[in-house]
Amino acid sequence: MxxxxxxxxxxxxxxxxxxxxxxxxxxxxxxxxxxxxxxxxxxxxxxxxxxxxxxxxxxxxxxxxxxxxxxxxxxxxxxxxxxxxxxxxxxxxxxxxxxxxxxxxxxxxxxxxxxxxxxxPALLDQVAATAAPTLTEPVRLTGHRPHSPAAAERLRQAITYVRDHVLTEPAVADQPLVVSTAAQHLAATVLSTFPNTALTDPTPADRRDAHPDALRRALAYIDDHADQPITVADIAAEAHVTVRALQYAFRRHLDSTPLAHLRRVRLSHAHRELQAADPHAETTVTEVAARWGFFHPGRFASLYREVYRRTPRQTLLHG
The missing domain is CATH 2.60.120.10 (Jelly Rolls)
Incomplete structure (x- = not known):
């Protein structure tokens, strides 16, 4: 920072x-x-x-x-x-x-x-792709005004949150996964706000590529690299498919997204770390959450309760 x-x-x-x-x-x-x-x-x-x-x-x-x-x-x-x-x-x-x-x-x-x-600008390529995956044409914005007032407000809120709750918290901002997660979140919000060249609907080739073998490669890569600042583009490259094909495979076979699955895997790591922590030491829920890429404590706690039926602090104190 x-x-x-x-x-x-x-x-x-x-x-x-x-x-x-x-x-x-x-x-x-x-x-x-x-x-x-x-x-x-x-x-x-x-x-x-x-x-x-x-x-x-x-x-x-x-x-x-x-x-x-x-x-x-x-x-x-x-x-x-x-x-x-x-x-x-x-x-x-x-x-x-x-x-x-x-x-x-x-x-x-x-x-x-x-x-x-x-x-x-390369952040846009980490979360999306253009219509010609064989070319090196980067994703770019094609308009300077947002799609709608609602889209503008979502972007404003995303910028405000990154400014107030990530950049001003050294213990959070110094975590590599927080940097990666926050950057991808902001890039995805920018793409959802402005007209751009990204193609989100899968092509016929993408649909053919979205088979179980590609999904298995993606899942294995996520499991092996959850502690690293990986992107959707990284996962797609390891699965040997486009970003669109990867997203389609996750929707089709798991009713999820690559980033949502990565978030669940990281949540399980955070859960195990909270279970193993010494309740009398100085470990905090915020530190553990940030170490695994969760820069919004409230959202981390909500997701944690949804999966484990208890609060992160309860796990930290009682294992």
């Missing part, structure tokens, strides 16, 4: 900081004498979440970030935001994708407080 903060009313310093924190850019203001910028960043593996508070009007022209850049506006407006083929403005409540990773963009921040979340 890494963090940084910035607080300055010097426009040149702000431009230098933004160029180092994001990508080379030029900024300007009609009121440089009152140009205070406050920025805080938390980062976890391939994800960074920034909170920015600019109490002045600032123009910006940014070179390509080479990352997916999401913006959630809290207060104020972002106006005349442009990149190739798009011009738009955003206000409080809007959640948008600023620009494709390989394109420059420009616009104006008008006395705004907003969130910037950036993630590695």
């Amino acid at each position: 890494h963090t940084l903060t910035f607080d300055s009313d010097d426009l040149e310093r702000t431009e230098d900081f933004l160029s180092r924190a994001y990508a080379k850019m030029r900024i300007g203001s009609n009121t440089p004498e009152t140009s205070r910028a406050r920025i805080s960043r938390s980062g976890l593996g391939p994800i960074t979440v920034d909170e920015l508070d600019l109490d002045f009007d600032m123009s910006y022209a940014v070179t390509p970030l080479n990352r997916i850049c999401l913006c959630a506006v809290h207060e104020g407006t972002i106006r005349d935001h442009v990149y190739q083929g798009v011009e738009d403005s955003f206000g409080p409540g809007d959640v948008v994708s600023f620009a494709p990773p390989t394109l420059s963009y420009a616009g104006r921040v008008c006395g705004a407080r907003y969130n910037i979340t950036m993630l590695d």
Whole structure:
């Protein structure tokens, strides 16, 4: 986990900081004498979440970030935001994708407080695939606005949770499985929020490949690697099928998903660890849950009770 903060009313310093924190850019203001910028960043593996508070009007022209850049506006407006083929403005409540990773963009921040979340585009390929599995064409977003207000709100909630309950908890964020789980969860939420090139329905070839042998290979790989930060794409590769075929095989034969099964396997490991723990030692349920990729204590406890008919703490105390 890494963090940084910035607080300055010097426009040149702000431009230098933004160029180092994001990508080379030029900024300007009609009121440089009152140009205070406050920025805080938390980062976890391939994800960074920034909170920015600019109490002045600032123009910006940014070179390509080479990352997916999401913006959630809290207060104020972002106006005349442009990149190739798009011009738009955003206000409080809007959640948008600023620009494709390989394109420059420009616009104006008008006395705004907003969130910037950036993630590695390769994360999308870990949870989905395009229509041509034999090609190396990556999954990409094809629109900057969410499908619906409900989708935007789900993404906002996912970003807020990662920021408040993963990035701010060192004991949780330092766990490799938490990094992997949180990153895949956020990537899947991004894909469910914006138009994109991922093909989710299985092709005829995928349906043919979704046979019991592929499923057995996938299950064996999950069992052997549950303690490692594996992805859906990793599981599919080991099963020698596409991500879509893998998901279809799990739905068809187990009425489940690869990640749901991985979560159950990790839950069983957490259960055994809680059973074996010394109740008088300093082991906590949160630590055990995080070690096995569960970064939401409430959801961990709920899933645990559903499977084992008792709370994790009861198991920790009484075996």
